[in-house]
Amino acid sequence: MVPNLVMALYRLGDTGPAVAEIRARLAFLGLLACGDDELGGASFETAVFDRAVDAAVRGFQQQRGASVDGIVGPQTWRLLDDARWRLGARVLWYSPSHLLSGDDVVELQQRLLGLGFDAGRADGIFGRDTEEALREFQRNVGILADGTCGPATFKALARLTRTVVGGTPTALREAEAIRRSGPTLAGKVVVLDPGHGGRDRGNCSGDLVEAVLAHDLAARVEGRLTATGVTAYLTRGRLGEDEVPPDEATRAASANSLGADLLISLHMDTAGSAAANGTATYFYGHRALGTRSAMGGRFADLLQRELTARTDLLDCGTHEKTWDLLRRSRMPAVRLELGYLSNPADAARLADPGFRDVVAEAVVVAVQRLYLPPDEDSPTGWLLLPDLVGG
Ligand SMILES: [Zn+2]
Numbered sequence: 001m002v003p004n005l006v007m008a009l010y011r012l013g014d015t016g017p018a019v020a021e022i023r024a025r026l027a028f029l030g031l032l033a034c035g036d037d038e039l040g041g042a043s044f045e046t047a048v049f050d051r052a053v054d055a056a057v058r059g060f061q062q063q064r065g066a067s068v069d070g071i072v073g074p075q076t077w078r079l080l081d082d083a084r085w086r087l088g089a090r091v092l093w094y095s096p097s098h099l100l101s102g103d104d105v106v107e108l109q110q111r112l113l114g115l116g117f118d119a120g121r122a123d124g125i126f127g128r129d130t131e132e133a134l135r136e137f138q139r140n141v142g143i144l145a146d147g148t149c150g151p152a153t154f155k156a157l158a159r160l161t162r163t164v165v166g167g168t169p170t171a172l173r174e175a176e177a178i179r180r181s182g183p184t185l186a187g188k189v190v191v192l193d194p195g196h197g198g199r200d201r202g203n204c205s206g207d208l209v210e211a212v213l214a215h216d217l218a219a220r221v222e223g224r225l226t227a228t229g230v231t232a233y234l235t236r237g238r239l240g241e242d243e244v245p246p247d248e249a250t251r252a253a254s255a256n257s258l259g260a261d262l263l264i265s266l267h268m269d270t271a272g273s274a275a276a277n278g279t280a281t282y283f284y285g286h287r288a289l290g291t292r293s294a295m296g297g298r299f300a301d302l303l304q305r306e307l308t309a310r311t312d313l314l315d316c317g318t319h320e321k322t323w324d325l326l327r328r329s330r331m332p333a334v335r336l337e338l339g340y341l342s343n344p345a346d347a348a349r350l351a352d353p354g355f356r357d358v359v360a361e362a363v364v365v366a367v368q369r370l371y372l373p374p375d376e377d378s379p380t381g382w383l384l385l386p387d388l389v390g391g
Contacts, residue, residue, distance in 0.1 A: 089104060095270065101125045106122050108130070122289070127330075148149050171358040186230070189258055191219040191263045193236075193263060195210060195267040196245060198245045199241065204341065217359060260331050262299065263332070276342065278340070278346075301318055302370055303334060306366045
């Protein structure tokens with residue numbers, strides 16, 4: 001193990017033991033040839049992050065729904081670590097202080113869901129839901145209900161698993177939870193997550209700073225949500241320039257501990273080309289593993305619809321991602337990338353407080369639509385905030 005690896009970023013041209021570890025992980029996954037000469041004719045100490053590694057990292061990131069940048073930082077490292085586990089290779093249990101995660105956990109969750117046990121979302125993290133579903137399964141098959149997935153459980157699972165693909169039971173359960181919570185905003189808890197903050201300014205263009213804009217937008221949404229009876233929280237304040245912002249896992253953990261119904265992360269994008277423009281919304285999902293948050297996807301669609309109906313931002317669609325914030329939150333969660341600061345027209349829009357008010361209104365209407373039964377829904381772009389407050 002290379003304990004410091006998770007603290008650093010590794011990219012094309014880097015060398016050293018951490019790079020050797022990265023190469024070994026990629027080779028194990030069959031993404032990199034693993035002959036001795038492939039270490040760059042070198043020892044452990046001088047392993048090279050060469051073009052082959054760069055291509056393998058990008059391929060892996062694409063496969064896993066991560067940002068494709070060829071850089072191995074904390075998130076990509078965690079995904080690489082998760083990918084090496086197959087169900088049966090290690091004992092799994094609920095460890096609250098350090099939740100076990102990996103592809104073997106996804107497999108366990110999908111099998112439990114396929115058999116009708118409520119393991120929550122198949123997100124690859126062994127949490128309380130997974131433990132409870134496992135105990136229930138163990139009781140049902142008559143083995144010791146200790147919530148630990150060891151040899152006896154592996155055997156029982158192999159005997160019983162039908163070839164049902166997970167996903168549908170999760171979608172039904174998420175929809176049912178939304179239906180039960182009723183068609184009103186009052187009493188809902190929504191967590192708003194302004195991206196970056198403090199030392200991390202995010203994307204910048206002229207006077208525009210993503211961290212500042214995101215906080216301003218969050219405050220505008222917060223005010224409107226509060227007026228509709230929603231309890232809204234922000235994951236961070238207006239941090240000072242020297243302050244360290246919370247990381248994504250911490251932000252997700254705060255939303256979890258607040259028992260939030262919905263998490264909305266607010267960002268603005270940037271690109272190498274000034275021509276790139278438009279707005280996109282991301283939610284938790286992983287095509288290769290066949291897992292996705294159905295309600296996260298639904299809210300992402302609603303948000304895109306409202307935003308593009310009320311503004312002239314280009315519709316860049318909704319996309320599945322495995323980013324920590326989306327993956328580690330227990331409620332439907334989205335990350336909005338509202339326009340490109342590198343595009344002059346988008347930047348001019350974002351600089352206008354009136355525009356940010358329109359965006360805030362679109363966000364609140366999308367939240368309301370999420371909780372309205374489909375037959376009571378009115379056409380996109382028509383619902384106005386006062387209607388919602390009154391209803
Ligand atoms: Zn950002």
